[in-house]
Amino acid sequence: MQITTLIPAYKTKYLAELLTGLLTQTRPSERVIVSDDSPDGSFGALLRDGPLARFASRLPLEIHPGPRAGAYENFKHLVKLWGGQTELVHIHLDDDVIYPDFYAQHRMAHATGDSISCSVSARWTANEKGQPIEGMPIPDGIFHAQARMMSVGPMALISSTVPYCQNWLGEFSNCVFRAEHAGLLSDTQFGGVSYAGLWDLGFFIAASLRQPLAYIQDRLGYFRAGGEGHSAQVNGKHMKAAHLGYAALGVGLERLGRMNEAQARLCYDGIASALAARYGGQEDMQPFAALLARMARGDADARDAFVDAWQAFLTLHGF
Known part of the structure; x- marks a missing residue:
């Protein structure tokens, strides 16, 4: 199954690590689309002409100007640029890192059949230097399960997250979803109530209401805490x-x-x-x-x- 990587680009600080994560994949994505939302277009410029350009040239890379209307609008812009042309899609934030088997394992999850909406892998939380410092607060029943991959339906997902105000799944960077569920990114509400601000968890729940999600126990990347991200503000x-x-x-x-x-x-x-x-x-x-x-x-x-x-x-x- 083919995967497209969508990068809502803004911060250039971690570009080398981003490219390394993509270039070292054991089963790379077939298409990488960058929507450059940096104020001065510096992200795209570095990919085209900067010191890392020769590494970027090894990727099936497309660079487009972003809408400059906020991070989530850039997500939706990227989905339009992708246009549903691959079976699977991954929104990869520019300050997160994926490990070499990320796409291989997510492909395996989706290869089990058409019964899942998306795959979500465990991750580390890392400090500004990229050193893992803690894991996610994964429920005991899942953390101690013997299976490396589990099917999680809406009842289990909702009851283990929203009542406890806890998102143990992570965010879009550690999720790969099927093309037919991309429209959920534009319908960010339940019962007429917007869940803006928790777009990632809202998407996971909305997807699970259609089909269960596959949870991969292996930590296949990290989320960078602190720095210039919203979580630090x-x-x-x-x-x-x-x-x-x-x-x-x-x-x-x-x-x-x-x-x-x-x-x-x-x-x-x-x-x-x-x-x-x-x-x-x-x-x-x-x-x-x-x-x-x-x-x-x-x-x-x-x-x-x-x-x-x-x-x-x-x-x-x-x-």
């Missing part, structure tokens, strides 16, 4: 949206009947506590903390007020 709009996104997932999935009230209230209570601890003195987060505390007690009016406030937050910050 604790007070930035993206990290705040990631917190609130769990509550949005809870409301949307409860509306769809995919989460029960107890699970949803557990989620709201967890996020209320997190907001109080991390953003207690910040004016924009205080109303959300109060609403979520009421939602955790079963207040339906507070839930409706949260949805309105959440939508206003997304509009204000251009999500």
